[in-house]
Amino acid sequence: xxxxxxxxxxxxxxxxxxxxxxxxxxEKVIVKVIxxxxxxxxxxxxxxxxxxxGSAESRITMVQSWNAIASYVEAKAESRPNASVVLAPGAxxxxxxxxxxxxxxxxxxxxxxxxxLIWNLGSMGYFTRTGVGFDPAIWDEWEKTGAGxxxxxxxxxxxxxxxxxxxxxxxxxxxxxxxxxxGSADTLKSAGLGEFAHGRSLYLRGDAPDGxxxxxxxYMISDNYCVIALAGDQLGDIADIFNDKALTPPERKxxxxxxxxxxxxxxxWFILPNPVYGPSxxxxxxxxxxxDTYWEPPKQED
Amino acid sequence: xxxxxxxxxxxxxxxxxxxxxxxxxxEKVIVKVIxxxxxxxxxxxxxxxxxxxGSAESRITMVQSWNAIASYVEAKAESRPNASVVLAPGAxxxxxxxxxxxxxxxxxxxxxxxxxLIWNLGSMGYFTRTGVGFDPAIWDEWEKTGAGxxxxxxxxxxxxxxxxxxxxxxxxxxxxxxxxxxGSADTLKSAGLGEFAHGRSLYLRGDAPDGxxxxxxxYMISDNYCVIALAGDQLGDIADIFNDKALTPPERKxxxxxxxxxxxxxxxWFILPNPVYGPSxxxxxxxxxxxDTYWEPPKQED
Numbered sequence: 130x131x132x133x134x135x136x137x138x139x140x141x142x143x144x145x146x147x148x149x150x151x152x153x154x155x156e157k158v159i160v161k162v163i164x165x166x167x168x169x170x171x172x173x174x175x176x177x178x179x180x181x182x183g184s185a186e187s188r189i190t191m192v193q194s195w196n197a198i199a200s201y202v203e204a205k206a207e208s209r210p211n212a213s214v215v216l217a218p219g220a221x222x223x224x225x226x227x228x229x230x231x232x233x234x235x236x237x238x239x240x241x242x243x244x245x246l247i248w249n250l251g252s253m254g255y256f257t258r259t260g261v262g263f264d265p266a267i268w269d270e271w272e273k274t275g276a277g278x279x280x281x282x283x284x285x286x287x288x289x290x291x292x293x294x295x296x297x298x299x300x301x302x303x304x305x306x307x308x309x310x311x312g313s314a315d316t317l318k319s320a321g322l323g324e325f326a327h328g329r330s331l332y333l334r335g336d337a338p339d340g341x342x343x344x345x346x347x348y349m350i351s352d353n354y355c356v357i358a359l360a361g362d363q364l365g366d367i368a369d370i371f372n373d374k375a376l377t378p379p380e381r382k383x384x385x386x387x388x389x390x391x392x393x394x395x396x397x398w399f400i401l402p403n404p405v406y407g408p409s410x411x412x413x414x415x416x417x418x419x420x421d422t423y424w425e426p427p428k429q430e431d
Numbered sequence: 432x433x434x435x436x437x438x439x440x441x442x443x444x445x446x447x448x449x450x451x452x453x454x455x456x457x458e459k460v461i462v463k464v465i466x467x468x469x470x471x472x473x474x475x476x477x478x479x480x481x482x483x484x485g486s487a488e489s490r491i492t493m494v495q496s497w498n499a500i501a502s503y504v505e506a507k508a509e510s511r512p513n514a515s516v517v518l519a520p521g522a523x524x525x526x527x528x529x530x531x532x533x534x535x536x537x538x539x540x541x542x543x544x545x546x547x548l549i550w551n552l553g554s555m556g557y558f559t560r561t562g563v564g565f566d567p568a569i570w571d572e573w574e575k576t577g578a579g580x581x582x583x584x585x586x587x588x589x590x591x592x593x594x595x596x597x598x599x600x601x602x603x604x605x606x607x608x609x610x611x612x613x614g615s616a617d618t619l620k621s622a623g624l625g626e627f628a629h630g631r632s633l634y635l636r637g638d639a640p641d642g643x644x645x646x647x648x649x650y651m652i653s654d655n656y657c658v659i660a661l662a663g664d665q666l667g668d669i670a671d672i673f674n675d676k677a678l679t680p681p682e683r684k685x686x687x688x689x690x691x692x693x694x695x696x697x698x699x700w701f702i703l704p705n706p707v708y709g710p711s712x713x714x715x716x717x718x719x720x721x722x723d724t725y726w727e728p729p730k731q732e733d
Contacts, residue, residue: 174719176712177479180704183719184711185666185673185684190492190704193697197499251726258716270728278726364487371487382487395495402482402492404706409486410478414560417476417485424553424580426572 172258177404182248187402188283194401195284198360199291201396202238205357206295213356214397215239215347216368225389228348230355237354238292239347241361242303242313244403246285247320251278253405263406272305276315282401286321298354299323300330302346302366307335344369362403367393378412379419474560479706484550489704490585496703497586500662501593503698504540507659508597515658516699517541517649518670527691530650532657539656540594541649543663544605544615546705548587549622553580555707565708574607578617584703588623600656601625602632604648604668609637646671664705669695680714681721 174183181187210230217226243249252271256263292299305313310327317325325331337345343365350356364371364385371384385391394400403409476485483489515530522528545551554573558565594601607615612629619627627633639647645667652658666673666687673686687693696702705711 172716174714174716176477177482177706178719179680179712179714180479180706183680183684183714185680185687186664186702186709186711187704187706188684189687189696189702190496192693193496193499193701194492196697197495250720250724254716254720254724255727257720267728271726274729275726278724280724362488378481378485378487382485382490385487385491391494394491395498399495400488400491402489402704402706404479404482404489404704407488409488410481412476412481412485414474414476414556417480418552418556418559422552422556422580422582424573424577425557426569427576 172260174257175405178253178257181244181403181405182250182253190402191282192284194399195282195288197395198238198358198399199288201399202292202297202358203295205397206236206297210236210355210357213351214359214393215351215356216344216370218344218348220368220370222370222384222387222389225387228351228356234353234355235298236296236357237298237300237350238358238360239300239302239350239356240359241363241366242301242305242317244282244362244405244407245360245366245401246282246301246322247279247316248282249275249279251275269306269309272309272316273312276312276319279316279320281320281322289322297357298330300332300350300354301325302332302343302350304334304341304343307333309333339369341365342369342372358397358399360399360401362401363407363409364400365408367398367400372408378416381408474562476559477707480555480559483546483705483707484552484555492704493584494586496701497584497590499697500540500660500701501590503701504594504599504660505597507699508538508599512538512657512659515653516661516695517653517658518646518672520646520650522670522672524672524686524689524691527689530653530658536655536657537600538598538659539600539602539652540660540662541602541604541652541658542661543665543668544603544607544619546584546664546707546709547662547668547703548584548603548624549581549618550584551577551581553577571608571611574611574618575614578614578621581618581622583622583624591624599659600632602634602652602656603627604634604645604652606636606643606645609635611635641671643667644671644674660699660701662701662703664703665709665711666702667710669700669702674710680718683710 211232213228213230215228217228220226240246249271252268252275255267255271261267289299301317303313307327310331310333313333314325314327314331317323317331327333328336332346332350334341337349339345347356347359359367361367364381371381373381376384385394390398513532513534515532517530519528519530542548551573554570554577557569557573563569591601603619605615609629612633612635615635616627616629616633619625619633629635630638634648634652636643639651641647649658649661661669663669666683673683675683678686687696
């Protein structure tokens, strides 16, 4: 751009220097302003998308995670537990009470769906291709019409077989809308994960009065089942207490380390990696790189 | 910017229009080219950094992973294995031979260091703060002087205690340079991970002729130990066969799924999530979002 300024500037100066006494019909000053056009970069996956959806490393962490969940559920089903892994209403880090299990309640494992059971490659590809980032209206269309364009996360199908063989019911608790029941059930079925029935094995946003919170649905599920495992890609898939908007990322992390909670991770509560979206993507420089780790290279002597 | 072009252009035209017969000592043309200064956005962590270094979700996946590694090593140490998990020279997906273990060889677990045992918060914070991305010369300074500014990854210290209590030697195989032995040993010690001795429990780039490849060092380690576990954040921490530069991301992923290799993940071979850097961050739109998952919202009728 500066290049063009100089050109037009020089052209004008030249014109001035050679300007005869006015008027000079045979000479004229031509000023050409060339506008720089920014051609948009071709769509490319983000590094997080490359890692999560594209890499061997991600696939392996998913297989490892789902094998661990299946092994835990198998072992737990053996020793008939009398306590659920669902936090009781009003539970805190200091008083972490869990729901009790009725002796005759069947066992269940409760899982989030998006980026826990399935990778939403169709919608994520669309958002990236078009550069819209995320659009709730388009996501709603995805819930309705995405069947066949989402893939089961590696390791999930094998884990589901082991969990079902252990006699444990698989229940999906997702924040997909209960206005799109059929689309989401079809998406899970098309991904090879089986049949899910609304209100029995599939719970959606709107089923309980607490909106996008999931405790209400966990309590509904617990009316009929003893929940021995919870898994998701976000803390809200475990308990809403972790989703308090007032918590900074370090405070939120500290809450998960409270003794009553810390012993649950990998032991009834399971988190899978998702660096692409969600409440885990937050934090300032100071929150992500704590002050006590501040470093800079030593000044070089010249 | 265009604004300034117009100003200077107008100034010149005005000067031309009012130019008297030369020379005109009382008038002169002043051309002021004002350079647009782009004020840099304040440094902010990337979403991958927020997830990996800042989020509760990441902390939990690390604790789950390291508990799984420790449990595997404890169980394996019980049943004295006669085969290593280190692939033999020339092994392929079709002929996946592993090194044998001498009956009298002590057991060892071999781990990568960076983003496997420690989070390099000091250097990553510096790179992000200054916007340099990554600079090998600065990284070299980090290897020399970063002790105390890297943190042990959550779950590693507990896992190390369990592994050592099981009588299994912990050996670090890192691509940090063997010109910075002391700095890297100090960094591991300052992070609370213990004492590591070069050539015995610490192997670095330059110790074997194959540069940044790690098989050479894995063979050296295997001269003295029966390796029962390998863990890292990249496939190169397991076997160099996965780092063939000719492999596209889907081909690289497919290689890890080959039956002989697939049964090893979580079963002697362990990968931890790292979406911040490394060979896992690769892939085109088509590679990350496969064609058979292509989706767009249905056209709306108006």
